Amino acid sequence: EPEVTQTPSHQVTQMGQEVILRCVPISNHLYFYWYRQILGQKVEFLVSFYNNEISEKSEIFDDQFSVERPDGSNFTLKIRSTKLEDSAMYFCASSDPRDNNYGYTFGSGTRLTVV
């Protein structure tokens, strides 16, 4: 079964540093997403991406965040200057236009720890 792949599985970074979280969505999917889950809390939507541009973003997704699909297969989330409160699990997801009722396929997540 096709998978969404995320790397790294765990990243530790110092406050103020830039991080890039990487995702390889399922190849025939057209919509891509990033979600965030602070430990013990609900899963929160960050951004959706379609046709090489952001289609929707949440209040969390401020100027410190950006997304990119640099080469037609990877989908990245960049945090420019990390804060302690950015520590969370970050999930990438993608969805298939032919299976609208099937929800999304999530990756295994990247655990980001900001120290």
Added chain:
Amino acid sequence: AQTVTQSQPEMSVQEAETVTLSCTYDTSESDYYLFWYKQPPSRQMILVIRQEAYKQQNATENRFSVNFQKAAKSFSLKISDSQLGDAAMYFCAYKPGEYGNKLVFGAGTILRVKS
């Protein structure tokens, strides 16, 4: 804005017994989809079951079934013959009918299974 409420922070069930997890949602849309996701300690998000709002028949997947009450905006998950591997966090999620819209998650219910 759509909201999803899971009123049970934690539930326990004896192995082989049945447990029901509650979920209510608020929306003014008539076309939408509802999902239950399982998040084991590995923190991966695994789709358990989905329901299209236009379908009256409740969805079933092996030991998992839902009780979808559209008028009451209620979407509960029943797990029959509970197994130790069912222990996880369970999230209820809502998606509007239009393709590509974000998932809105509830706060989650921790399910503990006792042997």
